[in-house]
Amino acid sequence: MCSTPRNPVQEPQLPVPFAGVFSLEKESEKSTLYFVEKTSETALSIRPLNAHLVPSGAAQAIEERTLLEKYSPEPGIYMARVAPQIRKMEEHVDKGDRHREKGEHYSAxxxxxxxxxxxxxxxxxxxGLGLxxxxxxxxxxxxxxxGKLVELEASFQPEHKHLFNEFGIQLRKSGLYTACCAYYERALSLTDSDENLLFNHARALFENEHYAEAQAQIDKALKLAPxxxxxxxxxxxxTKKQDKSPSDKKELSTPDAG
Incomplete structure (x- = not known):
């Protein structure tokens, strides 16, 4: 995942900025570039820059001492090459979102x-592309x-909850019940204490005619939120429809959760 990084922030008590581009020299290799970001007053995260010079992949925590001892700040690279690429990428995404909201899906x-x-x-x-x-x-x-999103743990972070829910609902409404169930199962593998996830998973299971599994998931949701x-x-x-014909499931009219 690649969320929009913050602007570099100077830390006056320290000899280097603690958000920006840093390089790491490796034996017999070219230096590798990383984006380091301050995630709180005391925590830092690091991500590699990809071939297009934008932060990519999962962020890893890094200790301040390790950063100071092993990495070199590259503020010139950030300002001249990285920031413009990030800006360009985010502009494309923002335009895509605006087109999608207007129903202009091919432009999006x-x-x-x-x-x-x-x-x-x-x-x-x-x-956005999936939607x-x-x-x-x-x-x-x-x-x-x-398939790509379920492999990226960042897909399930709180900042993407709205998009996550919207995508799951659209998968179900498109009749992709098996894919929708796999999607929710992946999310539940990261947290099994979200009653909305359990509810939406149960609904997808029900519409895929997996009634017993749907019953189990909805029972878990109600245990968390009576x-x-x-x-x-x-x-x-x-409970009422388990023994009915498959066509009866179309009568389901409960709203989506989340």
Whole structure:
């Protein structure tokens, strides 16, 4: 994932800036460039720069002492080469979002593809592209994007919750129940204490005619949130309809959660 990095911040008590580009010399190799970011007053994270000079991949925590001892600041590279690339990439994503909100999905697809040409793991661009593909019926490509997103743990971070929920709902509405279930299972492998995730997973399981599994998930959701009225309604519906014909599932009218 590649969220928009913050601007470099100077730390007056220290000899180097603690957000920006740093290099690491390796024996018999060219120096490798990294983006270091301050994530709190006391914590730092580090990500490598890809071939297009934007931060890419999962962020790793790094100790201040390690950064000082092993890495060299490269402020000139950040200002001249990295910041412009990040800006260009985010502009493509922002344009893609605006097109998608207007229903201009082919134009959105072009913008998201341009961003992903710079960073193929950009979370917001992947979600946006996947949503546009679902809207225009390109389910094969949407499923490929889903495969990438479930491999990127950053897809399930709180800052992407809205996009995550929207994508899951659209997968289900597109009839991609198996893919939708796999999507929620991946999220639940990271946290099994989210009643909304459990509810949405149960609904996808139900619509995929996996009634017993749906019952188990909705029971877990209600154990976490006994006053979850939509979950209680879905539980009652599942219980009543388990022995009915598959066509009866179309009557389900509980709202989506999240």
């Amino acid at each position: 697809e072009l913008e998201y593809d341009s961003a992903l040409a710079i960073d193929e793991d950009h979370i917001r661009a992947n979600f 546009s593909c679902l809207e225009i019926g390109c389910t094969d490509r949407a499923e490929k994007i889903l 006053d979850f009225s939509e979950a209680a309604l879905l539980r009652d519906y599942i």
